[in-house]
Amino acid sequence: MRDLAKEILEVLEENARATPGEIATLVGLSEEEVGGEIKRLEDAGVIRKYMTMINWEKIDDGYVYAIVELKVSLHRDKGYDAIAERISRFSEVQSVRLISGDHDISFTVRGKSMKDVAFFVTEKIATLEGVESTCTHFVLKSYKEHGVILYDRAQPKRLVVTA
Amino acid sequence: MTNGDIGAGKKRLAMEKPALWRPDSHLSTTVRDMPPSGIRKFFDIVVGMEDVISLGVGEPDFPTPWHIREACIYSLEGGHTSYTSNKGLIELREILAESAKEDLGLDYDPEEEVLITTGVSEAVDLAFRATLNPGDEVIVPQPCYVAYVPDVLLAGGVPRPVATRLSEEFKLRPEDFRDEINDRTKALVLSYPNNPTGAVMTREDLEEIADLVAEKDLLVISDEVYDKLTYDGKHTSFAQLEGMQERTVLLNGLSKSCAMTGWRVGYALGDPAIVGAMTKVHQYTMLCAPTMAQVAAIEALRRGEAEVMAMKREYDRRRRLFISELERLGLPCFEPKGAFYAFPSIVGTGLSSEEFAEQLLKEQKVAAVPGNAFGESGEGFIRCSYATSREEILEAVDRIERFLADLAA
Numbered sequence: 001m002r003d004l005a006k007e008i009l010e011v012l013e014e015n016a017r018a019t020p021g022e023i024a025t026l027v028g029l030s031e032e033e034v035g036g037e038i039k040r041l042e043d044a045g046v047i048r049k050y051m052t053m054i055n056w057e058k059i060d061d062g063y064v065y066a067i068v069e070l071k072v073s074l075h076r077d078k079g080y081d082a083i084a085e086r087i088s089r090f091s092e093v094q095s096v097r098l099i100s101g102d103h104d105i106s107f108t109v110r111g112k113s114m115k116d117v118a119f120f121v122t123e124k125i126a127t128l129e130g131v132e133s134t135c136t137h138f139v140l141k142s143y144k145e146h147g148v149i150l151y152d153r154a155q156p157k158r159l160v161v162t163a
Numbered sequence: 164m165t166n167g168d169i170g171a172g173k174k175r176l177a178m179e180k181p182a183l184w185r186p187d188s189h190l191s192t193t194v195r196d197m198p199p200s201g202i203r204k205f206f207d208i209v210v211g212m213e214d215v216i217s218l219g220v221g222e223p224d225f226p227t228p229w230h231i232r233e234a235c236i237y238s239l240e241g242g243h244t245s246y247t248s249n250k251g252l253i254e255l256r257e258i259l260a261e262s263a264k265e266d267l268g269l270d271y272d273p274e275e276e277v278l279i280t281t282g283v284s285e286a287v288d289l290a291f292r293a294t295l296n297p298g299d300e301v302i303v304p305q306p307c308y309v310a311y312v313p314d315v316l317l318a319g320g321v322p323r324p325v326a327t328r329l330s331e332e333f334k335l336r337p338e339d340f341r342d343e344i345n346d347r348t349k350a351l352v353l354s355y356p357n358n359p360t361g362a363v364m365t366r367e368d369l370e371e372i373a374d375l376v377a378e379k380d381l382l383v384i385s386d387e388v389y390d391k392l393t394y395d396g397k398h399t400s401f402a403q404l405e406g407m408q409e410r411t412v413l414l415n416g417l418s419k420s421c422a423m424t425g426w427r428v429g430y431a432l433g434d435p436a437i438v439g440a441m442t443k444v445h446q447y448t449m450l451c452a453p454t455m456a457q458v459a460a461i462e463a464l465r466r467g468e469a470e471v472m473a474m475k476r477e478y479d480r481r482r483r484l485f486i487s488e489l490e491r492l493g494l495p496c497f498e499p500k501g502a503f504y505a506f507p508s509i510v511g512t513g514l515s516s517e518e519f520a521e522q523l524l525k526e527q528k529v530a531a532v533p534g535n536a537f538g539e540s541g542e543g544f545i546r547c548s549y550a551t552s553r554e555e556i557l558e559a560v561d562r563i564e565r566f567l568a569d570l571a572a
Contacts (some may be wrong), residue, residue: 010476025487026480026553155226160530161205161219163309163358 004029008037009046016050055150057142063110065094065139066117068125069103071132080104083130092120103135114138193316200309201517201536208524216559218547219530221358223422223503227459228470231421234462235455243454249446251279251430252457258464259430267400269408275435278442279452279460283388283416283429284310285445290384290412290431291318291350293440299349301384304335305538306506308358308386312538321347326540329508332497333362337375344375350382353401356389359537359546360506361499366399373404382437383411388429389502391420391471394479398501402432409434412441419502420471421463426456478503481549481556488560492567503550506534510543512570520545526569527562 007027011018018026020035027034041047056063072083080098087107088096096107111117118136126134142150187195202219209215226232250256256273263269271277280286287310295301297319303311305324315322325340327333335353353372355364364372376383383401390398402411416429429452431441445451482499489496489507496507509519516533523529523545534541549556 007476011480025484028483158217158220158222158224159206160209160215160217161202161532162221163200163202163532163536 004033005037005041005046008034009041012038012047012050016052053146053148055145057150063112064114064117065142066109066111066121067137067139068107068109068121069099069135069137070105070107070125071102072104072130073132074130078130083128086128087125090120090124092117197313197316202309202532204517205520205524205530205532208521209530212524212528215524215528215530216555216562217530217551218549218556218559219532220548220550221504222424222550223419223474224551225422225474227421227423227426228463228467230466231423231459231463235459238458239455243458245454247279247451247454247457249451250274250277250442251452252454252461255279255457255461255464256430258461259432262464263413263432267403269400269402269432271432272435276432276438278431278438278445279457280416280429280431280445281449281452282418282427283386283414285427285449285452286414286416286429286431286441287311287384287386288314288317289441289444290414290437291315291320292444293437294350294382294412295320296349298347300345300347302340302343302348302351302381303538304339304352304354306333306357306359306534306541306544307352307354307537309536311352311354320349323348324538324540326538327360327362328540329497329544332500333357333360333506334364334368335372337371341375344379344381348379348381350384351376352384352386354386356387356393356398356501358389358502359504359532359534359541359544361502361504363393363395363501364399364401365396366404369399369401369404373401373407376410377406381410383407384414385411386414388414388416389419390415392475392478392503393501394475394482395500412437417460417463420474421467422474423456423459423463426453426459428452428456428460478550481551481553484553485547485549485556485560488557492560492564494563494567503548505547505549506541506544507547508544512567514570516542516545523563523566527566529559529562529566 004027008023011023011026020038021031024031024034072080084096084098084105087093092109092111094108094110096105098104099106109117109120111120121134121136125131144150205219253273256277256279259277260271260273263271280289291314295318298321300321300323301315303322303324304327312322312324323343325343327335327339355362385401387400400413402408402413412431412433414429414431418424431438485505486496486498489505494507496505499505509516512519516535520531520533523531532546534544534546
């Protein structure tokens with residue numbers, strides 16, 4: 001049994017600009033069927049946004065990025081969701097995850113300078129109720145993001161004609 | 164030195180005139196008379212050309228998945244660089260026997276009925292050499308991969324090409340070869356999913372062939388290297404048909420499914436007598452398949468499933484894209500159901516396959532392979548591989564469109 005939603009999403013995940021007509025050709029459906037399915041996936045919140053994968057390092061955006069890990073103590077009536085959602089609201093924060101291991105929550109943050117990020121963490125995050133400790137790792141270089149390799153390397157060439 | 168000496172020397176030269184060195188006379192006549200592969204010519208044209216888009220390549224455009232390459236590197240670091248047993252690493256043979264059981268429901272003894280070869284190409288050669296006596300005939304349905312006919316010849320056999328037809332979607336039908344069978348006919352080659360046509364044979368299609376094979380007591384050499392790249396439904400192996408397992412030498416490899424063409428690792432499954440005979444030839448020619456490739460193959464078979472499926476899904480998307488574009492251009496093409504080739508007809512252009520492919524390459528820098536390279540019955544077609552990025556496919560189609568417009572003008 002084919003999972004058409006998944007097939008459509010695979011195409012879109014790789015190329016947000018793929019039109020319903022193009023997707024229809026690739027998965028073997030009509031344009032209307034694809035359009036309808038995409039609408040359904042958008043309404044259901046499966047598709048959240050159509051984005052562009054940018055290698056900001058190439059144009060030197062001037063931002064610094066950090067991964068911050070938190071240890072959190074929970075209160076009886078507040079689970080991890082409460083604090084994770086609270087952290088998510090900051091526009092500086094790019095992703096928030098509940099994790100296993102030594103820490104409980106990991107998030108990434110973007111700032112104009114190391115100082116900027118450090119102050120954000122100490123002032124806005126460390127002071128939140130339930131946060132026991134923070135551990136900030138500044139990102140020095142990014143090699144792969146969202147499944148896309150960011151470094152340039154020439155691919156070996158294939159022969160042009162083979163049997 | 165005296166004049167007399169010189170004269171004597173001259174005399175000696177005249178008396179024992181050495182034969183003029185003619186390397187041709189030292190060649191095997193079988194090899195000398197063998198035409199070079201039909202794609203050879205295109206290599207020569209393509210040399211030095213820039214900006215060529217290739218639909219001419221019979222291999223995946225993906226590099227081998229990293230975990231497979233990494234496993235090989237790790238084994239090299241560990242010093243696994245010796246010969247393996249002639250038959251190949253037992254671990255690999257066991258995995259292959261397990262997957263034959265799982266995927267096909269067939270039992271093969273990893274000790275006696277599995278042989279690891281240096282690519283499927285070697286396995287094809289071994290199968291012929293192990294089974295043919297001089298003058299034995301082999302039915303070779305065409306269009307097909309370029310090696311079967313020369314390999315039969317090299318084994319001292321007589322290839323009997325038979326044509327499959329577009330009207331039958333290039334499936335082999337019993338009537339295509341029934342009349343070609345005689346007392347000397349020993350074997351039938353099957354290669355589905357097919358290179359170059361993209362044809363597949365369903366279980367029902369194969370059953371018709373099996374009846375004739377049993378009736379005429381033929382051996383079947385079944386090259387199923389594209390088995391994982393079957394797009395509608397599941398691949399059926401000829402060996403799965405009732406009573407056919409012992410008659411079938413099942414050949415396969417990881418080149419196409421796992422994007423491992425350069426590693427050269429294939430295998431043969433079959434009757435212990437035949438696999439044993441193949442192993443003898445293998446032992447005296449190849450000794451064993453490359454050890455590092457065998458190690459990589461173990462990793463590929465153990466943990467490669469997800470990537471194989473992901474690559475297959477992408478080929479399937481490209482297949483749909485390319486076929487719909489060919490339709491738009493008005494190049495008639497049946498929908499290929501396997502492998503990664505489309506085989507459109509170019510008869511409507513009035514050009515021969517070679518003229519079409521050569522002019523397309525020279526004028527629009529798109530490389531495709533003329534259908535007659537795969538046998539006479541491939542005349543009137545060109546083989547286009549869609550194992551290339553969608554961007555390249557679309558650019559190639561644009562160029563073919565311009566080429567066709569120029570032809571029509």
